[in-house]
Amino acid sequence: MPELRKDPIIGRWVIISTDRAKRPTDFVRDRITNKGGFCPFCYGNEAKTPPEVLAYRPGQNGNQSLRDTPGWTVRVVPNKFPALGIEGNLNRQAEGMFDKMNGLGAHEVIIETPDHNATLEQMPEKRIEDVLWAFRDRILDLKQDKRFKYILIFKNHGESAGASLEHSHAQLIALPILPKHVLEELEGAKQYYIYKERCVFCDIVRQELDNGLRVVAENDEMLTVAPFAPRFPFETWILPKRHESGFENSSSRVYESLAKAIKTLLQKADLVLDNPAYNLVLHTSPLQEAQNDHYHWHIEFMPKLTKTAGFEWGTGFYINPTPPEEAARFLREANVEMPAMATR
Amino acid sequence: MPELRKDPIIGRWVIISTDRAKRPTDFVRDRITNKGGFCPFCYGNEAKTPPEVLAYRPGQNGNQSLRDTPGWTVRVVPNKFPALGIEGNLNRQAEGMFDKMNGLGAHEVIIETPDHNATLEQMPEKRIEDVLWAFRDRILDLKQDKRFKYILIFKNHGESAGASLEHSHAQLIALPILPKHVLEELEGAKQYYIYKERCVFCDIVRQELDNGLRVVAENDEMLTVAPFAPRFPFETWILPKRHESGFENSSSRVYESLAKAIKTLLQKADLVLDNPAYNLVLHTSPLQEAQNDHYHWHIEFMPKLTKTAGFEWGTGFYINPTPPEEAARFLREANVEMPAMATR
Numbered sequence: 216m217p218e219l220r221k222d223p224i225i226g227r228w229v230i231i232s233t234d235r236a237k238r239p240t241d242f243v244r245d246r247i248t249n250k251g252g253f254c255p256f257c258y259g260n261e262a263k264t265p266p267e268v269l270a271y272r273p274g275q276n277g278n279q280s281l282r283d284t285p286g287w288t289v290r291v292v293p294n295k296f297p298a299l300g301i302e303g304n305l306n307r308q309a310e311g312m313f314d315k316m317n318g319l320g321a322h323e324v325i326i327e328t329p330d331h332n333a334t335l336e337q338m339p340e341k342r343i344e345d346v347l348w349a350f351r352d353r354i355l356d357l358k359q360d361k362r363f364k365y366i367l368i369f370k371n372h373g374e375s376a377g378a379s380l381e382h383s384h385a386q387l388i389a390l391p392i393l394p395k396h397v398l399e400e401l402e403g404a405k406q407y408y409i410y411k412e413r414c415v416f417c418d419i420v421r422q423e424l425d426n427g428l429r430v431v432a433e434n435d436e437m438l439t440v441a442p443f444a445p446r447f448p449f450e451t452w453i454l455p456k457r458h459e460s461g462f463e464n465s466s467s468r469v470y471e472s473l474a475k476a477i478k479t480l481l482q483k484a485d486l487v488l489d490n491p492a493y494n495l496v497l498h499t500s501p502l503q504e505a506q507n508d509h510y511h512w513h514i515e516f517m518p519k520l521t522k523t524a525g526f527e528w529g530t531g532f533y534i535n536p537t538p539p540e541e542a543a544r545f546l547r548e549a550n551v552e553m554p555a556m557a558t559r
Numbered sequence: 560m561p562e563l564r565k566d567p568i569i570g571r572w573v574i575i576s577t578d579r580a581k582r583p584t585d586f587v588r589d590r591i592t593n594k595g596g597f598c599p600f601c602y603g604n605e606a607k608t609p610p611e612v613l614a615y616r617p618g619q620n621g622n623q624s625l626r627d628t629p630g631w632t633v634r635v636v637p638n639k640f641p642a643l644g645i646e647g648n649l650n651r652q653a654e655g656m657f658d659k660m661n662g663l664g665a666h667e668v669i670i671e672t673p674d675h676n677a678t679l680e681q682m683p684e685k686r687i688e689d690v691l692w693a694f695r696d697r698i699l700d701l702k703q704d705k706r707f708k709y710i711l712i713f714k715n716h717g718e719s720a721g722a723s724l725e726h727s728h729a730q731l732i733a734l735p736i737l738p739k740h741v742l743e744e745l746e747g748a749k750q751y752y753i754y755k756e757r758c759v760f761c762d763i764v765r766q767e768l769d770n771g772l773r774v775v776a777e778n779d780e781m782l783t784v785a786p787f788a789p790r791f792p793f794e795t796w797i798l799p800k801r802h803e804s805g806f807e808n809s810s811s812r813v814y815e816s817l818a819k820a821i822k823t824l825l826q827k828a829d830l831v832l833d834n835p836a837y838n839l840v841l842h843t844s845p846l847q848e849a850q851n852d853h854y855h856w857h858i859e860f861m862p863k864l865t866k867t868a869g870f871e872w873g874t875g876f877y878i879n880p881t882p883p884e885e886a887a888r889f890l891r892e893a894n895v896e897m898p899a900m901a902t903r
Contacts, residue, residue, distance in 0.1 A: 218882075221788055222786070223751070223762075224747040224748055224759055225743045225747040226747060227790075227875065228788070229788045229877040230877065230879065231788075232879065232880045233882055238885075238889075239832050239833075310787070311770070312759075312762050312766055313788070394874050394876035396874050396875025397875070399569045400568055403567075403570060407568070422655045422656055443654070444564035444565055444566040444573045445573065446573055489583075496874055530741065530840055531571065531738050531739040531740025531741070531743070532573075532711060532732075532739075532740070534573070534576050534642045535575055538577055
């Protein structure tokens, strides 16, 4: 069983993932392993993953393909090498002055497409929207398990962003604790609300739309913007224009707009930054307080352009060589509406 | 002038380093550039750096070599491309709902050796100790400038850890604000002290020495240990056994022991992890509260073995595949006291 351990100084929980324990020589192997080779996410290899927990299969009235066979458009399976175990209870314990508990949780993979070579931004908007519906369906299902406090959904694209399989996919981790950064964001938003009686994210949406300096794109429901104090060059956020604390409570219009916004942003990033590796992270409310006035779900996009990882990790101190106004201008002006692009 | 900007949600300050603004195409160049070529840190090239602010030159009574000429063992110069500017004042301002101030600070480079090919761990203990004395001397000098609140000293070794020049060096950044992670560590340590009336780091030293599970090495004054809840595989801390909040207040015995401890740890890491890239970060008290009972300076060592940067950055959530007890055992058992090693 993996273990959750708490740092006694700053209170951060980390997963010590004993089940996939790594010896020193294992790290060199930590790269994309299936280039051109066998892929467990492709049609016909469904038996090579754990049984699916969700799949969208076109057709109706028994007309669809069978579980764990080809014919799906999006497929969600438990991670074969999960960072957390789904069975058992937390069993909180001390080890002298330290605190730990069992590494209980869910770790799933959302296979975004059966096409091994498609990237998310090349998929039709409707297919990207399906991926968002899969996120929602999994959140609603896992939310019923009261052991879980938070669901983290993210996508690592490209080897240098941490992807270990090249077939396009996202990941979901359900956690019995709130990650430190999530807690800080929630607390910060709550303090702002207490002081101003307004949502800080709603204020950001308003101010950025007003002055336009950091706007990358917008559509009916979503604003894509470079944040005022970005940690990384070309860090970009996608926020719903209307207040909504939990991703899973959004309307279908919002998912439709979000699919468009993601496609546009990724296409722009491909043009401006030459197909960068990137991380996409969904920030949403904790499961048991999904509706509130102070938090506002959004997506953070971080292209992997610099290498100064460890130092920033170690200090929480970021030096960003690209002003967000300039990053936003480059992305805003990148024209992805050309006919050649529209046919992708 | 670079700008310091504050994230309105979680209150983290970042430097937007406008003076070295990067356009999209600049990022591919972000790597070690002087392999085998010209090196501004070598003897004879002193004029290619800004004038030195400190240098140790053997000899006495006018017998030493001249400023900005060869003959030094350790040399400290302002960074030629500083992330922060030394002149002016903070000029705190609002930009609508956002907060910013001038990016005021010092950014210096500590050139650890005149030997282009020496790594820190290959240097004699006495030379490593000199580097530590240079850290102290620069802290004591910069501390007189009351605009500065914190001094960050760190070393990036290897391209994947963010080094952009291969000649062995460390960096110093004096800041007008406390970085978020530093603030959290200080606050966490203070809360522990208020509750227990003991320093949390002193408690860690005691418990780790007692059970030995995570001990990597120890000597007269220092303990080298894998932390209980490490974020990264083989993350290792070096702590003084006796309480001391500010690095610059330590005795010469402590610097002597620390030089030995650093050499031993880096040699062990080279053996076990095959010469990894790494970051070393000094964690010490803020300048104006250098002596207190709750904080305890230490050094954090983070080898760069995994690539999952952006996601962890974005969430504050860490999955560590190597239990610290195993990492400590590998490092503890690596024998660097062999005659072959001693002659390095």
